[in-house]
Amino acid sequence: MRQSKLFTKTIKELPKDETSFNAKALIRAGFIDKVSAGVYTFLPLGLKVHNKICNIVRKEMNVIGGQEILMPALTPKEFWQVTDRWNNFDALFQLAGSDKKEYALGATHEEIITPLVKKFIFSYKELPTYIYQIQTKFRNELRAKAGLIRGREFSMKDLYSFHADEKNLDEFYELMKKVYFKIYKQCGLLNITYLTYASGGAFSKYSHEFQTLTNAGEDIIYICSNCRTAINQEIIKEQTHCPECNDKNFQKAKAVEVGNIFKLGTRFSKPFNLQYVDQNGKHKDIIMGCYGFGPSRVMATIVETHNDDKGIIWPEEVAPFKVHLIGIRNKELGIRNQIEKFYQNLQKNNIEVLYDDRDDVRPGEKFADADLIGCPYRIVVSERTLAENSVEIKKRGKEKCEMIKIDDVINYFKK
């Protein structure tokens, strides 16, 4: 894409009430715009990153057999009354329609998916089943000052699993732990993300969170000194030993919850009477699990953990573009034509490029923009590099520049 055609620009002036680093960096670089506390617009660059994160998650959910659906945001009161959560669910936005009908804005969707599955699943033959959506959620947060980390409106992948028995749920639950780490790896968060024990429900002793270390985090976790496990603040008092390795030394750290998985058991199937018929013709309760992942929050967490004083440093798989191509003195027709040819060639080879073709912007400003926006590779083409039939390639976050022959650039990215 040509930067001259992008309607957004990097901006200097920030909203006064914005205190979080992720929001400040994303607003300055033109990824998001603040509409209200905890409510943001995704601008073209931001939407690209957000879609990439969503597609990583979607791909992994499809691999394990997840079926994608899309549930509504308007969820009727009567569904929440069945599970006794209309008055008890934390931070539920509630509203009334013109026919006096009351709704909650979906903050989670157990109340919608359980009666939905009841219409289609009757037999042990149809279990297990995994259904997910990537959808906008709403939470009536008292405070929303952490940028995309705690939004009043935010994106969520929520998968719900349905099983004939606990053993089958347990197996899938363990698989999902692995799948989540595969996703964090692709988001560049693997090394700083911990499987964290949290309180369970009536059905299981623990649930699990995925917590990424960052000072921007609103949570405190306790990391086992011996293994890659952590415990959250909620259960640290009763949990004196690591549930994985039994070690009893922990290190306290700030972190942000980037995912959570929970064995629901029959918490929702019982009130909705979601049952199946087993091999012997007996009616039994379906056993459920749920698996949440917030793409917009993960995007913020990447920004909080991948940056320097010049801007964002996107991991390659979620970057808005792989290459930020900068033309110097590209007003001059001879130079412009050569850069243009190079730009077309990158695109033809499926390398995503943001081409800074603006001819009224000084080189220093272009470099500053490239650092702020944070694409993994910066390529500079100028009269000087063209004299050597070369371009200058620099990895974002590194100091070193390399001169690479124009004809070798595609191979450079293929290796």
Next chain:
Amino acid sequence: MRQSKLFTKTIKELPKDETSFNAKALIRAGFIDKVSAGVYTFLPLGLKVHNKICNIVRKEMNVIGGQEILMPALTPKEFWQVTDRWNNFDALFQLAGSDKKEYALGATHEEIITPLVKKFIFSYKELPTYIYQIQTKFRNELRAKAGLIRGREFSMKDLYSFHADEKNLDEFYELMKKVYFKIYKQCGLLNITYLTYASGGAFSKYSHEFQTLTNAGEDIIYICSNCRTAINQEIIKEQTHCPECNDKNFQKAKAVEVGNIFKLGTRFSKPFNLQYVDQNGKHKDIIMGCYGFGPSRVMATIVETHNDDKGIIWPEEVAPFKVHLIGIRNKELGIRNQIEKFYQNLQKNNIEVLYDDRDDVRPGEKFADADLIGCPYRIVVSERTLAENSVEIKKRGKEKCEMIKIDDVINYFKK
């Protein structure tokens, strides 16, 4: 995809209060589920169709230089007060947050995009600019009985254009009329969709709707007997002649509005003081246009206009799958293996297939399901067809079956 893995099934029992054909057909065939009046879940098959329609629109918006963003559903009261629409906009859902902050659920987004653009566009050099989103909208409809045609929650593509002068807006507006018909063509609605004159605003005499003929429509239009133009009920009294060809004979018809375009002029740029600096350094108001298209409503309109007494007949470009492959007696290993090979080969050639591999369902039921779901091609493979190294291909909506040699099937679809 294997039908045995699809958690939805065609269903016989419909919600009692569902009266619209589109909702009844889509629910029976397992495309959507009704959560509440005007509020639906998109099931796997329905989400596939919906995404295809969205992608047709997205592609055409990108071709004309549209930049995609994503605005929030929670839109603060103060933005609607600037334009005096908080109390005057029809069917706006309103709610309050825990900090007493009031929001409308976005029913349209002029109030969000105009202040957004004000942050980025200052000069004539940055005009024209076209920005769009595909996003969920909400309307507090008193009655919501038309299925996906009139939802309380529904999808919308809304593009907003920003221009230096009226002439530039007029040119783009004419272009968009053509682009819209390109989209309706791909959705199979071209021949029954009319450019329909509607009342304009302070800025222009007319706006335009795109109206598709169907008895399910809630609108009445008057079609010119001489040219492919219509007039809506709102303006028929004052408009005695066709604005295109001056003919004065009209034919009355029921139709559904599947899109609308509107010259906003300075209706929103004035209250938000959205201006630019022209070539002479003078400040001028930016001129705006807006262009709406409802993917979920278009999906319903396709169903209302493409069906027979057996079910839906999807146009190829929006069908959930191109081919519905039916195996007969596929319990038998010899047959099963051959069908399996054929299924894999179709997929390898990028032909989208729904493979009815269920071994506990009678052939008649499989045929009925295929008709109800409505994929463009049904392919039957049985012992009888395999004896001739063939498969039986039938187009949905046609009577005639063709026997095609297995080795010729890929070519059959390529021609």
